[in-house]
Amino acid sequence: MQLGFLVDLHLCMGCKGCEIACKVENEVPLSTWRLRVKYVDVGTFPETKRTFTPLRCNHCENAPCERICPVSALHYIENGIVNIDKERCIGCAGCVMACPYGAIYIDPETQTADKCTYCAHRIASSMMPACVVACPVGANIFGDLEDPTSNISKYIQRHTDVQVRKPEKGTNPHHFYVGASQVHLNPLASKREEGYDLFNKLTHLPLGGHH
Amino acid sequence: MVQETLAATHAVVTLDVALPDIFWGWFVTMNMWAKSIGTGLVFMLFLLLRKNSDEMSGVRTSAITVSFIMMNVFLLFTLADLHQPFRMWHIFFYPHWTSAITVGAWMATVFVALESIMMVMMIRKEKCLLTSNANASFDKLLFWVTLLAIPVTLYTAGIMAEATARELWQMPTESVQMILAATLSGSAAILLLGGSKLSDETKNFFASILGLSALLAFIIYMSEYIFGAMKSEETAAILAYIKGDGAYATMFWIGEWVAYILPMILIALYRVSRSNSILTLAAILAIAGLWIVKHVWLVIPQLLSLS
Numbered sequence: 001m002q003l004g005f006l007v008d009l010h011l012c013m014g015c016k017g018c019e020i021a022c023k024v025e026n027e028v029p030l031s032t033w034r035l036r037v038k039y040v041d042v043g044t045f046p047e048t049k050r051t052f053t054p055l056r057c058n059h060c061e062n063a064p065c066e067r068i069c070p071v072s073a074l075h076y077i078e079n080g081i082v083n084i085d086k087e088r089c090i091g092c093a094g095c096v097m098a099c100p101y102g103a104i105y106i107d108p109e110t111q112t113a114d115k116c117t118y119c120a121h122r123i124a125s126s127m128m129p130a131c132v133v134a135c136p137v138g139a140n141i142f143g144d145l146e147d148p149t150s151n152i153s154k155y156i157q158r159h160t161d162v163q164v165r166k167p168e169k170g171t172n173p174h175h176f177y178v179g180a181s182q183v184h185l186n187p188l189a190s191k192r193e194e195g196y197d198l199f200n201k202l203t204h205l206p207l208g209g210h211h
Numbered sequence: 212m213v214q215e216t217l218a219a220t221h222a223v224v225t226l227d228v229a230l231p232d233i234f235w236g237w238f239v240t241m242n243m244w245a246k247s248i249g250t251g252l253v254f255m256l257f258l259l260l261r262k263n264s265d266e267m268s269g270v271r272t273s274a275i276t277v278s279f280i281m282m283n284v285f286l287l288f289t290l291a292d293l294h295q296p297f298r299m300w301h302i303f304f305y306p307h308w309t310s311a312i313t314v315g316a317w318m319a320t321v322f323v324a325l326e327s328i329m330m331v332m333m334i335r336k337e338k339c340l341l342t343s344n345a346n347a348s349f350d351k352l353l354f355w356v357t358l359l360a361i362p363v364t365l366y367t368a369g370i371m372a373e374a375t376a377r378e379l380w381q382m383p384t385e386s387v388q389m390i391l392a393a394t395l396s397g398s399a400a401i402l403l404l405g406g407s408k409l410s411d412e413t414k415n416f417f418a419s420i421l422g423l424s425a426l427l428a429f430i431i432y433m434s435e436y437i438f439g440a441m442k443s444e445e446t447a448a449i450l451a452y453i454k455g456d457g458a459y460a461t462m463f464w465i466g467e468w469v470a471y472i473l474p475m476i477l478i479a480l481y482r483v484s485r486s487n488s489i490l491t492l493a494a495i496l497a498i499a500g501l502w503i504v505k506h507v508w509l510v511i512p513q514l515l516s517l518s
Contacts, residue, residue, distance in 0.1 A: 040225065068312065094370065094374070101518065112294065
């Protein structure tokens with residue numbers, strides 16, 4: 001079994017229900033996110049539109065975070081999930097530096113690395129990840145990539161525009177997008193400018209970093 | 212180039228979490244800088260042993276002491292940079308051997324242990340508790356410590372290479388830069404420590420190493436600066452931080468001048484004038500500038516958003 005995720009961006013409406021469900025399920029501390037929805041505005045007024053992209057750990061088959069972790073705190077489990085043992089993590093931030101997707105953060109409460117685990121604890125109890133359950137439009141499709149009859153496999157078979165983020169990194173992500181453009185997936189395809197954030201003055205809990 | 216589409220799309224990120232950007236800051240810079248001096252001094256001691264062993268007596272104790280101190284500074288900052296420093300022992304009890312961090316931690320520990328033995332040898336010799344065999348034993352051990360100093364110097368490049376998210380750091384260039392940083396700072400440090408105890412010929416030898424290391428390191432940085440952007444869009448975006456009015460442009464050029472350009476000029480002047488003051492200034496500038504250069508190269512890839 002190799003579990004994977006697919007997000008149909010044609011369906012996503014940026015409600016952030018998945019983000020909140022993840023926060024609640026995994027008790028993710030303030031100012032940190034295991035899953036987040038990025039908004040990018042495209043075009044000039046009045047011809048504008050807003051794109052939504054849920055971003056989470058890609059559970060790569062060739063995960064740089066697993067490779068660089070000096071104590072195997074980040075490790076594979078049999079179903080392909082890249083899991084994390086927070087009790088073992090030494091907080092070196094090697095994984096934060098290695099992940100090409102910016103999906104790993106240092107938990108300000110435990111001072112250890114943390115990330116999306118595809119709700120491994122729920123899957124162990126035969127439940128779907130919290131974000132899948134919360135999505136009002138079924139944009140999150142989750143299942144076994146090795147089972148050709150699973151929803152995710154059928155979705156991949158039916159659609160010709162299945163993409164992953166940063167394929168050039170050779171990480172073989174188990175997280176796919178349908179209906180994505182460069183603006184959705186490539187950070188270099190959009191600008192980050194002061195004053196354009198919908199939420200201003202975001203504050204962060206102290207991490208103990210050394211800038 | 213996807214960035215060319217920006218003019219058409221006017222795509223602007225209007226909501227995304229601002230993940231804290233610089234995770235490896237000046238503590239890691241201190242780590243790399245101190246390790247360069249620590250292993251660099253060992254390389255220079257070994258070269259001195261092979262070239263002119265008679266002059267070893269003047270620098271044996273001082274060089275190994277400074278190297279030992281710098282290696283401990285390196286270990287201290289490595290430990291302090293961890294968010295869970297009291298779990299450092301996990302590296303030894305739950306080692307993950309694909310990680311350059313693990314391999315490096317083990318090798319650096321063995322390296323410092325061997326240096327500790329060399330320190331004890333020198334201390335006991337000073338107290339006349341051992342015969343002159345201490346020097347011979349020291350020199351024999353120096354060979355193995357020098358061999359170990361090579362991977363200890365290089366492993367940080369391995370960590371940077373394993374940081375898949377940071378396109379700028381490539382193993383071939385980073386490994387050469389790590390060795391050059393060690394030969395640059397090591398030769399500078401031994402010139403400062405040796406002072407009048409070193410002959411003119413030996414000073415000239417170490418001055419040449421300092422100058423050549425500066426030249427080669429400068430060439431590599433300039434190669435990356437000019438040509439790096441031609442192969443990868445991500446590298447181009449990172450290098451933009453040190454070009455034009457980029458956030459780290461001034462710091463980058465201060466580093467290049469202080470670590471490489473000025474020492475090269477001063478070494479050339481020394482070879483004409485044989486002024487020890489000029490040589491001392493070149494050595495101090497190289498060591499100070501190396502910190503700045505390392506810091507800039509460490510930080511700029513972390514400024515680029517990954518999402």
